[in-house]
Amino acid sequence: MSEPTARTGVIHDIGYRKYDGPRLGRARVARALYSHSLRGAYGLGRSGRSKVLPMMLLGVMCLVAFIIAVIANVGAGITSELVLPYSAYTFTTQAILTIFVAAQAPVSLSRDLRFRTVPLYFSRPLERSDYVLAKFGGLATALFLLLTAPLLIMYVGALLAEFPAGRETGDLLLALLGTVVFAVVFAGVGLVVASLTPRRGLGVAAIITVFALSFAAISTLQGIIRYEVGNADLAGWLGLLSPVTLVDGFQVWVLDASGRAVAPPPGDAGGVVFVLVTFAAIGACWALLNLRYRKVSI
């Protein structure tokens, strides 16, 4: 005879429990928001549908790099160089970068504006500049990862093809510095535009317009002025006016990269100006975002 089991599930109402655990300060809260934004840029911790686009773009970036790595290995006997240098990869695949920024910058900022969640952040220990820093850092890191992953694949491919390891490593490190600048400039410009509208669709369209249109217009003008008018210097200066050509110019002068823009910055003076304008652009994005969130209605 088995004993009757009297033990059934009982729900206890334990009442309200006070919290006396640790309360982390501003810096740790900002870090939590940073990783939340970084994960959010790839749709992690969000619905399955919001993972599709960022993961697909990352996939395309890596696929192209993989093909380059395969070509390097197949043709190892013929050439000892990658068909596309590391530092030119970002410029070549800039359309993907633009789509990623256009899709994810509004996710980071416009949602909080549209659903009016912003006051909930600012009624907590976080300062407004912490919010901006966490969002800026989160998206910039997401872009850096998007740009770095394919470079690493190409690097592995180059090493497998037994290209000179020292040269490849040096090139890669320089190119990584370039991707940092690309990531910060693109994140900054994208977030400034996204912070101006609570409507996501509008944000996406505006960001694509800013990047793609400015690049198309500037490249065309550069072509006309350099080859039709014959003024290479003026064509080079025009590169300041579009984010892509600006950072490309920065790379050419600072990192001695092979530029892909129609016209490189004119001379050393031009190079210095490109560097200064790049840093000024990053500073301006930071200042504009802070200004925007100082005035945001609570």
Add this chain to the structure above:
Amino acid sequence: MPVIQTEELTKRFPATTALDRLTIDVEPGVVGLVGANGAGKSTLIKILLGLSPATSGRASVFGLDVIKDGPEIRERVGYMPEHDCLPADVSATEFVVHMARMSGLPADAARERTADTLRHVGLYEERYRPIGGYSTGMKQRVKLAQALVHDPEIVMLDEPTNGLDPVGRDEMLALIRRIWVEFGITVLVTSHMLGELERISDHVVVIDAGALLRSSSTSDFTRTSQFLVVEVSAETDAVAATLTEAGLTVKRDGHQLVLSLDDDETYDLVRDAVAAQGVGLIRLEQRRHHISEVFGEDQADV
């Protein structure tokens, strides 16, 4: 010691004066802040949170100055805004966990407190579904949960009953009362309905056009603002006469009789009067007075 103190607090916008030399002391408990729309209730809360600077005067929370010690105050305060503030595309659990982390709770504590808090505000299975599909009542509960999740010492609730039906209103009011009685958290709650706040508040502050109209414990208010509405099936005049004979002040309002509700004996008198006339009792309810009616009486007194 008062939890919240303001001294000659003034806030001017280019077009209006939102707060006009407001001086109040808030003791621990449930404090109702009543005023018509635009009376300056939300402005006061924003100043107390350090989100908006005052034009002049001083304000302190827990004895901390709202301008100098804003971050320190915000660590110990919960805030539920009047407007919608919930993202539609995440679940209540995900959202409240995130807001708990934004209040400085470590990840595991944030998850644990979120589960507890959502249970306390009455959200169960639906907490895993996206907030976009929630009813107004459920959204208000999520808004309340994010204000409570980090176990603050005081919560400021801006119009928490807005948009709720009568049942939802009663549930929300009961919940707010529990925040003080069971959780031990001081509550500053605003509404434009005096009647609903006087039921749950220990102290009521009435402001009008940014100036203090009245500040008193709830029992003082109850005397002047609680009424009983009686509707009978026939012989309304006779019932009214009987009640007047019994010593009550009776006002005729269409088919209804309005009595001042002094104590529970009033109910007995109504029962006896209706029974004596042999008519049916259709309606017997406490009327919640709109704040403007109280203002009207005040002005009549002056």
